[in-house]
Amino acid sequence: DTGVSQDPRHKITKRGQNVTFRCDPISEHNRLYWYRQTLGQGPEFLTYFQNEAQLEKSRLLSDRFSAERPKGSFSTLEIQRTEQGDSAMYLCASSLAPRGGLLNYGYTFGSGTRLTVV
Amino acid sequence: TQLLEQSPQFLSIQEGENLTVYCNSSSVFSSLQWYRQEPGEGPVLLVTVVTGGEVKKLKRLTFQFGDARKDSSLHITAAQPGDTGLYLCAGAWAGGTSYGKLTFGQGTILTVHP
Numbered sequence: 600d601t602g603v604s605q606d607p608r609h610k611i612t613k614r615g616q617n618v619t620f621r622c623d624p625i626s627e628h629n630r631l632y633w634y635r636q637t638l639g640q641g642p643e644f645l646t647y648f649q650n651e652a653q654l655e656k657s658r659l660l661s662d663r664f665s666a667e668r669p670k671g672s673f674s675t676l677e678i679q680r681t682e683q684g685d686s687a688m689y690l691c692a693s694s695l696a697p698r699g700g701l702l703n704y705g706y707t708f709g710s711g712t713r714l715t716v717v
Numbered sequence: 718t719q720l721l722e723q724s725p726q727f728l729s730i731q732e733g734e735n736l737t738v739y740c741n742s743s744s745v746f747s748s749l750q751w752y753r754q755e756p757g758e759g760p761v762l763l764v765t766v767v768t769g770g771e772v773k774k775l776k777r778l779t780f781q782f783g784d785a786r787k788d789s790s791l792h793i794t795a796a797q798p799g800d801t802g803l804y805l806c807a808g809a810w811a812g813g814t815s816y817g818k819l820t821f822g823q824g825t826i827l828t829v830h831p
Contacts, residue, residue, distance in 0.1 A: 641805050641821035655818065690759050705750055706819065708759025
């Protein structure tokens with residue numbers, strides 16, 4: 600397995616345009632997470648899936664953001680009507696689901712998609 | 718909302734010095750992880766701790782989980798320039814749909830000068 604892949608690595612878009620990012624997780628992993636990170640800060644949770652079900656979406660996320668994981672494999676994150684404040688690194692991670700009440704497994708992150716809204 | 722406080726936010730030290738990074742929360746973690754991130758890349762897992770009082774070592778890195786499972790520390794001995802990066806703690810809290818979801822601290826940017 601080649602790890603978690605994200606595409607594109609970089610995206611520059613004009614304010615008001617829509618953008619879509621793709622994430623291909625490790626094939627054995629049933630959980631997939633999206634985070635957003637600004638320079639020098641920790642990742643901020645956006646949403647996550649277990650298989651094809653979206654289990655949680657951050658309350659900080661506006662309705663311009665939507666994510667899908669059809670068939671429980673790859674995932675897409677779409678941002679509609681982009682704003683300059685959306686400029687950030689968008690990180691995808693995958694993991695196995697927790698067992699026995701503990702987070703036994705770490706996340707494997709992709710290299711991220713850096714979005715710049717001009 | 719569970720929050721993680723990391724300190725210090727920045728560390729700039731000389732090669733060979735020791736350092737400690739702290740991670741604190743008002744909530745009890747079910748487990749806690751430490752990650753290291755280099756510029757332009759995603760975070761990479763260093764360690765997972767789950768038992769209060771647990772100590773784990775990874776070469777020159779020592780990780781400690783507080784007895785009450787509300788805090789953790791990362792200690793680096795004899796830092797090297799290759800240790801430079803963003804260090805992140807991330808906690809998981811049991812229960813509900815947040816089960817197994819990690820919340821990250823704001824990170825500590827470490828720079829080790831030769």
